Amino acid sequence: MPDLAPPIDDRLLHLDADGAPALLAARERENGRLVFPAPGDADSERYESVLLPRKGRLWSWTVQRFRPKSPPYAGPQAFAPYAVGYVALGDAIIVEGRLTGAPLDGFAIDMKMRLVAEPFTLASGERRTTFAFAPIAEKAA
Amino acid sequence: VSGVYIVGAGIHPFGRTPERTGLQQGVFAVRQALGRAGLDWREIQFAYGGSDAAGKADTMVSELGLTGLPFINVANGCATGGSAMFGAYSTIKSGEFDLGIAVGFDKHPRGAFDPKPAEWGLPDWYGETGLMLTTQFFAMKIQRYMAMHGITNGTLAAVAEKAFANGVLADHAWRREPVDAETILSSTMVSDPLTKFMFCSPAEGAVALIFASEAKAKALGLPAVRLRAAAVRSRPPGSFEVFSPALDIDRGLSPTNIASRAAYEMAGVSPEDVDVAQLQDTESGAEIMHMAENGFCADGEQQAWIAEGRTRIDGTLPINTDGGCLACGEPIGASGLRQVYENYVQLTGQAGARQVPGDPRIGYSHVYGAPGVSAVAIVERA
Numbered sequence: 001m002p003d004l005a006p007p008i009d010d011r012l013l014h015l016d017a018d019g020a021p022a023l024l025a026a027r028e029r030e031n032g033r034l035v036f037p038a039p040g041d042a043d044s045e046r047y048e049s050v051l052l053p054r055k056g057r058l059w060s061w062t063v064q065r066f067r068p069k070s071p072p073y074a075g076p077q078a079f080a081p082y083a084v085g086y087v088a089l090g091d092a093i094i095v096e097g098r099l100t101g102a103p104l105d106g107f108a109i110d111m112k113m114r115l116v117a118e119p120f121t122l123a124s125g126e127r128r129t130t131f132a133f134a135p136i137a138e139k140a141a
Numbered sequence: 142v143s144g145v146y147i148v149g150a151g152i153h154p155f156g157r158t159p160e161r162t163g164l165q166q167g168v169f170a171v172r173q174a175l176g177r178a179g180l181d182w183r184e185i186q187f188a189y190g191g192s193d194a195a196g197k198a199d200t201m202v203s204e205l206g207l208t209g210l211p212f213i214n215v216a217n218g219c220a221t222g223g224s225a226m227f228g229a230y231s232t233i234k235s236g237e238f239d240l241g242i243a244v245g246f247d248k249h250p251r252g253a254f255d256p257k258p259a260e261w262g263l264p265d266w267y268g269e270t271g272l273m274l275t276t277q278f279f280a281m282k283i284q285r286y287m288a289m290h291g292i293t294n295g296t297l298a299a300v301a302e303k304a305f306a307n308g309v310l311a312d313h314a315w316r317r318e319p320v321d322a323e324t325i326l327s328s329t330m331v332s333d334p335l336t337k338f339m340f341c342s343p344a345e346g347a348v349a350l351i352f353a354s355e356a357k358a359k360a361l362g363l364p365a366v367r368l369r370a371a372a373v374r375s376r377p378p379g380s381f382e383v384f385s386p387a388l389d390i391d392r393g394l395s396p397t398n399i400a401s402r403a404a405y406e407m408a409g410v411s412p413e414d415v416d417v418a419q420l421q422d423t424e425s426g427a428e429i430m431h432m433a434e435n436g437f438c439a440d441g442e443q444q445a446w447i448a449e450g451r452t453r454i455d456g457t458l459p460i461n462t463d464g465g466c467l468a469c470g471e472p473i474g475a476s477g478l479r480q481v482y483e484n485y486v487q488l489t490g491q492a493g494a495r496q497v498p499g500d501p502r503i504g505y506s507h508v509y510g511a512p513g514v515s516a517v518a519i520v521e522r523a
Contacts, residue, residue, distance in 0.1 A: 034387075072269060096388075
């Protein structure tokens with residue numbers, strides 16, 4: 001298992017033995033609707049816990065070019081722009097996350113994407129793990 | 142059931158006024174509305190008012206006069222102004238009172254808004270990792286819309302260019318210098334595809350509107366518009382909103398779609414009947430998408446409409462005739478009422494250099510905000 005820092009939230013990520021991530025979500029028992037992030041009572045009469053598909057297609061994207069205000073942003077003072085997008089995960093749900101694995105101008109709607117674990121450094125210097133989506137390279141696809 | 146009329150309107154200039162608090166700007170707007178209408182505060186039977194970030198509206202009575210009137214504070218985020226108007230509309234329509242006021246004001250610090258995740262029912266990681274920004278939402282909504290419906294960057298720039306051109310003509314606007322499309326396109330990229338000049342900024346300002354019953358409006362004999370519809374709607378399933386960590390795979394309507402439909406039905410008019418429209422333009426793309434969401438054109442037709450100048454003051458459907466949020470800035474509690482102020486001024490022929498020609502009869506206004514709320518008002522020249 002690779003050396004991953006603790007998840008930024010206990011209820012966000014499931015990590016396989018080899019460190020491969022999946023997003024934790026909930027399915028409403030009555031109507032089958034998926035809810036992400038999982039609500040606090042994800043295992044209850046109303047919801048069952050589920051893992052979301054790990055692959056999908058880029059639904060939309062942008063680039064965050066200025067440092068967000070802190071709080072709520074918890075990243076370091078030194079700022080580098082990052083890409084953000086929504087990815088349609090299979091036929092399940094469309095999830096927002098950071099985009100990685102390509103230059104900032106390297107994203108396009110409908111690109112094939114996969115979920116990856118993403119290191120995140122807090123302003124204090126402590127390290128955490130969050131998630132991101134990266135393009136699926138041709139060879140790997 | 143009484144008809145509802147707007148018989149007076151006042152505005153504190155939008156932008157930045159360091160010497161006045163938001164509340165003082167609200168008082169300014171109320172006094173101006175009363176003064177222009179020749180009315181006294183003691184004649185006002187009720188008030189609805191609010192701000193998002195600048196204090197409690199009902200404390201204005203210490204400035205305006207302790208008449209004992211019912212003054213209801215409205216705190217409904219981006220729809221604060223629209224909700225205050227909805228309250229005034231319903232109160233007159235019910236016959237409870239026949240003369241009242243709605244006031245909205247605000248004063249925000251510089252820079253993007255800094256929301257707290259817990260207040261929006263979201264986990265901290267969403268804000269901590271830099272995903273909780275209104276600018277990202279607007280950028281991603283228009284980015285997808287452009288790809289699906291063939292809207293170009295040049296059209297985004299044309300919307301902002303028009304806004305600044307209209308702002309030059311509006312006394313209450315904040316940005317009163319023209320900016321050309323090339324400058325707009327080459328200004329700092331904020332959130333792709335939107336540049337600095339394509340976004341509105343949080344700002345300050347205040348608006349007050351005086352509402353009257355039909356009988357009272359006739360007795361007063363003031364320039365007036367009839368409020369034919371006021372509809373506020375929250376989000377339906379499958380909509381795409383600010384601060385959404387995830388979206389349903391089955392896409393649905395927007396709160397604007399359903400508020401718009403409700404307002405047309407209430408007013409008994411169709412989009413073709415509208416002579417002037419004020420649409421939420423948090424950024425250039427929002428105006429474009431809201432043209433379709435409010436029923437004025439099909440998705441993608443905006444590209445040709447804007448190239449043909451149809452949304453300019455001299456076009457077939459003038460949109461955001463005072464420069465909208467792009468030129469006036471966004472004081473959350475005041476924006477929705479500014480749009481109605483502008484329609485009142487246009488329909489009563491008082492818009493001066495920015496007057497829409499041809500005696501406009503029907504005015505349409507639409508405000509949208511987080512977490513997925515839209516308010517639409519339709520007014521008709523009385």
